[in-house]
Amino acid sequence: xxxxxxxxxxxxxxxxxxxxxxxxxxxxxxxxxxxxxxxxxxxxxxxxxxxxxxxxxxxxxxxxxxxxxxxxxxxxxxxxxxxxxxxxxxxxxxxxxxxxxxxxxxxxxxxxxxxxxxxxxxxxxxxxxxxxxxxxxxxxxxxxxxxxxxxxxxxxxxxxxxxxxxxxxxxxxxxxxxxxxx
Amino acid sequence: xxxxxxxxxxxxxxxxxxxxxxxxxxxxxxxxxxxxxxxxxxxxxxxxxxxxxxxxxxxxxxxxxxxxxxxxxxxxxxxxxxxxxxxxxxxxxxxxxxxxxxxxxxxxxxxxxxxxxxxxxxxxxxxxxxxxxxxxxxxxxxxxxxxxxxxxxxxxxxxxxxxxxxxxxxxxxxxxxxxxxx
Numbered sequence: 001x002x003x004x005x006x007x008x009x010x011x012x013x014x015x016x017x018x019x020x021x022x023x024x025x026x027x028x029x030x031x032x033x034x035x036x037x038x039x040x041x042x043x044x045x046x047x048x049x050x051x052x053x054x055x056x057x058x059x060x061x062x063x064x065x066x067x068x069x070x071x072x073x074x075x076x077x078x079x080x081x082x083x084x085x086x087x088x089x090x091x092x093x094x095x096x097x098x099x100x101x102x103x104x105x106x107x108x109x110x111x112x113x114x115x116x117x118x119x120x121x122x123x124x125x126x127x128x129x130x131x132x133x134x135x136x137x138x139x140x141x142x143x144x145x146x147x148x149x150x151x152x153x154x155x156x157x158x159x160x161x162x163x164x165x166x167x168x169x170x171x172x173x174x175x176x177x178x179x180x181x182x
Numbered sequence: 183x184x185x186x187x188x189x190x191x192x193x194x195x196x197x198x199x200x201x202x203x204x205x206x207x208x209x210x211x212x213x214x215x216x217x218x219x220x221x222x223x224x225x226x227x228x229x230x231x232x233x234x235x236x237x238x239x240x241x242x243x244x245x246x247x248x249x250x251x252x253x254x255x256x257x258x259x260x261x262x263x264x265x266x267x268x269x270x271x272x273x274x275x276x277x278x279x280x281x282x283x284x285x286x287x288x289x290x291x292x293x294x295x296x297x298x299x300x301x302x303x304x305x306x307x308x309x310x311x312x313x314x315x316x317x318x319x320x321x322x323x324x325x326x327x328x329x330x331x332x333x334x335x336x337x338x339x340x341x342x343x344x345x346x347x348x349x350x351x352x353x354x355x356x357x358x359x360x361x362x363x364x
């Protein structure tokens with residue numbers, strides 16, 4: 001069975017600071033022409049950084065599009081031309097003040113495949129040396145640290161709903177489980 | 183510490199079939215005025231439906247914005263005015279041909295909190311009676327069934343990257359683990 005949809009034409013409706021929006025005409029496997037709305041985003045990273053007590057850095061911040069605060073792992077957007085690991089090393093210092101060490105790539109998360117090109121590179125790291133927070137001028141956030149069990153409980157009871165944070169918790173737990181059963 | 187950002191003005195750049203896009207001026211806690219790009223989406227649901235052999239229905243389909251096929255739990259968009267459970271009961275039949283029974287709400291997933299209003303209601307269900315698939319005219323998909331361990335392996339090795347599918351797998355596993363340790 002063939003699934004792929006071919007781009008026939010494209011029309012940019014918006015070019016922005018974080019996202020672009022285009023509306024394409026696409027051809028389906030049966031020849032039909034349909035409209036596809038696509039949000040373009042450069043992608044980003046998330047970092048689950050563990051300290052010497054087995055606790056992970058968490059960020060609580062206002063999320064304007066959701067009109068509420070969320071609790072998430074530190075994360076950030078990729079700058080043009082930047083590879084994911086470089087973004088991860090930069091963002092973890094900017095948001096927590098600590099360097100990350102021993103980075104492990106956990107995988108790629110596709111948050112909204114239906115209409116968004118965004119992909120998120122997910123990393124595990126250990127806490128390195130303190131060198132000072134460096135937030136963007138429009139970032140206001142609160143840092144806390146939670147164990148993997150506390151994070152799991154917060155996901156199950158709905159205090160943590162952020163997609164990448166849930167995915168990263170799953171992957172960190174699986175990584176640790178598989179290491180322990182080697 | 184206060185985090186909330188107040189809407190000062192809004193300007194719609196696009197009204198579409200699946201999404202709208204607006205650009206707001208917002209006031210930060212320190213009084214600064216910043217621009218916030220917001221994708222508006224009605225939200226949707228995902229359904230992890232288990233059959234009598236402990237296997238879950240999976241959908242493989244082309245995702246135009248990602249330019250590739252993905253493997254995901256059955257999912258769909260909320261129609262205007264529809265509550266999540268109604269959407270879930272409708273979508274599971276449309277995509278798999280089987281009714282769901284014994285629905286359990288697993289939680290809400292926020293896939294892209296930074297710039298998107300989308301929220302996904304996540305459900306577990308058991309396979310009910312066959313009543314026939316009813317796909318949208320632009321839907322081409324392949325159904326398969328996988329055990330929870332097979333799905334977990336596919337997430338760890340990167341064959342499954344869809345955010346809601348990873349979150350739902352985590353929550354189904356936690357639900358079953360907690361039931362077994364009661």
